[in-house]
Amino acid sequence: MRDRRYRPHKRPRSGKTASNESFEDLLRETRKGKSGDTDYRERSLKIHGLICAKCGREFTHKNRHLLTVHHKDGNHRNNPPDGSNWENLCAYCHEDEHSRELLADYFKDDE
Ligand SMILES: [Zn+2]
Numbered sequence: 001m002r003d004r005r006y007r008p009h010k011r012p013r014s015g016k017t018a019s020n021e022s023f024e025d026l027l028r029e030t031r032k033g034k035s036g037d038t039d040y041r042e043r044s045l046k047i048h049g050l051i052c053a054k055c056g057r058e059f060t061h062k063n064r065h066l067l068t069v070h071h072k073d074g075n076h077r078n079n080p081p082d083g084s085n086w087e088n089l090c091a092y093c094h095e096d097e098h099s100r101e102l103l104a105d106y107f108k109d110d111e
């Protein structure tokens with residue numbers, strides 16, 4: 001018996017996350033024409049969620065500024081829209097990840 005006609009909606013290619021609507025949101029936001037590559041943070045938070053990829057700490061809209069975006073390849077200019085180069089890390093884990101770099105540099109870049 002295979003009379004099931006269920007067809008899955010097409011999914012964003014981001015892989016494991018099931019954030020369909022936020023993906024739409026970010027597309028819309030991208031079209032708004034926010035300048036430059038400084039809004040990758042918002043996009044990453046939307047794609048990967050308000051959670052630290054390392055320690056699993058969850059964040060809310062109130063303390064989300066504590067969640068930072070890590071570039072897996074270390075290149076701030078490499079911001080693929082599917083978020084494959086981003087990882088959301090809380091300030092502590094991010095500092096751990098870059099124990100030799102200045103986190104201030106990241107915050108500056110976000111502004
Ligand atoms: Zn963490």
Ligand SMILES: [Zn+2]
Nearest residue numbers: 069070071098
């Ligand atoms: Zn980083």
